Amino acid sequence: MLVAFTPGEPAGIGPDIAVIYAQQKINKNLLVFTDPDLLLKRAKRLKLAIKIKEGNAKLKGEISVFPIKLNAKSKAGIINLNNAKFVLNSLDVATKNCLNKTCKALITGPVHKGVINQSGINFIGHTEYLANLTNVDKTVMMLATKGLNVALATTHLPLSKVSKNIKTKSLTRTIEIIHNSLPLIGIKKPHILVCGLNPHAGEGGYLGKEEIEIINPLINKLKKNGYNISGAVPADTAFTPDSLKKHDVILAMYHDQGLPVIKSIGFKKTVNVTLGLPFIRTSVDHGTALDLAGTGNISLGSFKTALNYTKMLIKNAQSK
Numbered sequence: 001m002l003v004a005f006t007p008g009e010p011a012g013i014g015p016d017i018a019v020i021y022a023q024q025k026i027n028k029n030l031l032v033f034t035d036p037d038l039l040l041k042r043a044k045r046l047k048l049a050i051k052i053k054e055g056n057a058k059l060k061g062e063i064s065v066f067p068i069k070l071n072a073k074s075k076a077g078i079i080n081l082n083n084a085k086f087v088l089n090s091l092d093v094a095t096k097n098c099l100n101k102t103c104k105a106l107i108t109g110p111v112h113k114g115v116i117n118q119s120g121i122n123f124i125g126h127t128e129y130l131a132n133l134t135n136v137d138k139t140v141m142m143l144a145t146k147g148l149n150v151a152l153a154t155t156h157l158p159l160s161k162v163s164k165n166i167k168t169k170s171l172t173r174t175i176e177i178i179h180n181s182l183p184l185i186g187i188k189k190p191h192i193l194v195c196g197l198n199p200h201a202g203e204g205g206y207l208g209k210e211e212i213e214i215i216n217p218l219i220n221k222l223k224k225n226g227y228n229i230s231g232a233v234p235a236d237t238a239f240t241p242d243s244l245k246k247h248d249v250i251l252a253m254y255h256d257q258g259l260p261v262i263k264s265i266g267f268k269k270t271v272n273v274t275l276g277l278p279f280i281r282t283s284v285d286h287g288t289a290l291d292l293a294g295t296g297n298i299s300l301g302s303f304k305t306a307l308n309y310t311k312m313l314i315k316n317a318q319s320k
Helices: 014-021 036-046 081-099 113-118 126-134 159-165 168-185 199-205 210-224 241-246 255-266 301-319
Strands: 003-006 030-034 051-053 062-067 105-108 140-145 148-152 192-195 229-233 249-252 271-275 280-283
Touching (some): 003 081, 030 036, 030 081, 036 051, 036 062, 081 105, 081 126, 105 301, 126 280, 140 255, 148 168, 168 192, 168 249, 168 271, 168 301, 210 229, 249 255, 271 301, 280 301
Parallel strands (some): 003 105, 030 062, 051 062, 192 229
Antiparallel strands (some): 140 148, 140 271
C-alpha cells in the first residue's frame, strides 16, 4: 500500500517532514517524489541520518524516493524561482503514479503559490491543479478535524470575485460531490448544512439576494431529491456547538468563511481532502514555513493526521 508524498516547496519544511518522519521505526509505505540530494542535504543540516531506498522503507532512517531532479540548487528558507517547475513536475509524476495504481493515494506538502506565479506559471492551488491534471469537471476542497468537516463552494478566489462564482450549476456539483464522497469517510447519508454568502444569510434580501435567488431554491430542490441538506444559514449560526452536533459537514461559500473556524479548533490536527478526484488526495493544513525550514523546530502533527486519514480512506475504499 504505497502512499505518494510530494514535499512541495523545496526551500520550505516539506523536505524536513520527510526526513524527520523517516526516523520512525515503522513500515512507512511512503514514496517521496523529490530529489534525493535535497533530502540528504536537509538531513545533514538537521543532523539526522537517512538512507535513500528504491524499495519500501522499513527501518529507521530509510526513505523510499521516486527521484525527480531539482531545476536549481535549493537552500532551506531561501526561495529559488527556478524550482517552481520542479514543484509542479513532482505533482505531475506523483499523480501519474496514483492514476496507474502504483500508489494508493497522494499526500501533498505545502507549496508557495506566490513563487510559482512569480515564475510565470499560472497556479491557483493544489485543488484546482489536480482537477485539471486528471480531467475532472469539478473538485471540492474539504478540511476535516475531530468533530468538524468544512467544505468550500469556492476556493482560492479574491473576495471580490466570490459572488460571481456562486452559480446554481457549480453549487449543485459541489453538493453532489460532497453527498457522494462522504460515505468514503464512514458517513452514509451526510447531513449537509449550507452557509449563506451574506451576513445574516442576506436578511431576507436586504443584505444580498444570492440566498433568495440561488442558494435556497437549490437546497429546496435537492431536499425533494432525497438529500439531507439544510440552509442557508448565517456562518455565525452554522458553527455553534449545537449546530455542529446535528450536521456532518458545513458548506462554506468561500475560503475564509470556513477555514479560520476549523483551524482554530484543530490546527496541526486538520487534514485537507480533495473530493471528486479519481484517487485519494489529502494534504497538511499548514504553509511552507520558510523561517522554520532546516531548524528541526517543526511539528509532524498535521502530516501524521493527513497520513492516518489517508489510510482510513484507503481502507474504506477497499471495503466498498
